Amino acid sequence: MFADGLFLVFAVLAVLGAVGLVLFRHPMNGAMSFVVTLIALAGLYALLSAKLIFALQLIVYAGAIMSLIVFIIMFLNIQPADLPQEETKLLSILGGGIVVLPIGWFLFKIVKSLPMHSVAIMGTDFGGVKEVGLVLFRDWLIPFEIVSILLLVSLVGAVILAGKRGTAK
Amino acid sequence: MMHCYLYLSIILFCLGMVGVIARRNVFTVFMSIELMLNAANLVFVTFARVHEHVDGHVLAMMVMAVAAAEAALALAVVILLHKHKSKLDTNVFSLLKG
Numbered sequence: 001m002f003a004d005g006l007f008l009v010f011a012v013l014a015v016l017g018a019v020g021l022v023l024f025r026h027p028m029n030g031a032m033s034f035v036v037t038l039i040a041l042a043g044l045y046a047l048l049s050a051k052l053i054f055a056l057q058l059i060v061y062a063g064a065i066m067s068l069i070v071f072i073i074m075f076l077n078i079q080p081a082d083l084p085q086e087e088t089k090l091l092s093i094l095g096g097g098i099v100v101l102p103i104g105w106f107l108f109k110i111v112k113s114l115p116m117h118s119v120a121i122m123g124t125d126f127g128g129v130k131e132v133g134l135v136l137f138r139d140w141l142i143p144f145e146i147v148s149i150l151l152l153v154s155l156v157g158a159v160i161l162a163g164k165r166g167t168a169k
Numbered sequence: 170m171m172h173c174y175l176y177l178s179i180i181l182f183c184l185g186m187v188g189v190i191a192r193r194n195v196f197t198v199f200m201s202i203e204l205m206l207n208a209a210n211l212v213f214v215t216f217a218r219v220h221e222h223v224d225g226h227v228l229a230m231m232v233m234a235v236a237a238a239e240a241a242l243a244l245a246v247v248i249l250l251h252k253h254k255s256k257l258d259t260n261v262f263s264l265l266k267g
Contacts, residue, residue, distance in 0.1 A: 027196035084258035
């Protein structure tokens with residue numbers, strides 16, 4: 001019962017943060033409300049007994065990625081005049097909603113056809129560092145190495161893209 | 170109870186898609202994509218719990234790593250575009266238009 005109440009709180013927070021992200025004009029306000037969504041999602045992962053993913057969501061997503069985004073937003077020093085003039089914002093959001101509605105309805109139908117299953121909190125070691133680590137380094141070793149190469153490539157690419165342009169010419 | 174998590178993830182995914190379609194601010198579009206990735210993560214973790222197998226957690230970690238790589242590259246591109254055009258409007262970034 002307690003877990004159901006927590007789920008409701010986190011779900012409402014997540015949806016409110018996402019709505020704020022879509023509606024706020026300044027990207028800084030959007031980023032702050034997106035952080036609320038990410039932290040609420042971390043709480044949902046904890047309710048699903050995903051202990052390691054809960055910690056990673058807080059450290060990597062809410063910590064590292066969002067602070068990078070907020071840093072870039074502040075780095076560009078955006079004035080309200082620099083923002084795109086979106087006079088028909090509500091109208092285009094309504095249009096986007098109409099476009100997305102069939103997709104959401106389709107997914108809703110699929111989920112409705114799934115059999116019922118309990119997702120109560122597990123007291124065992126499920127989702128801890130040891131269990132996830134064993135699976136990660138036994139069954140998923142090659143994808144893990146490929147992801148590490150991807151991160152290296154994106155690091156070098158970001159440095160080359162955002163680095164000094166004058167020296168190349 | 171499992172269905173509630175999946176419905177929430179559908180709602181978040183649709184909101185992210187609306188953000189990508191309707192908004193013109195580069196940062197908002199970018200964060201909407203992150204929101205869609207997070208909705209996918211929630212589905213992975215929910216099904217990992219349903220089947221009591223941690224493969225879903227590993228996949229969620231992979232998605233996080235890809236999101237981090239995407240964030241680094243996308244923000245570098247945004248800085249570059251802001252240097253050239255000093256605008257954040259996706260309608261201005263039409264360099265590939267013939």
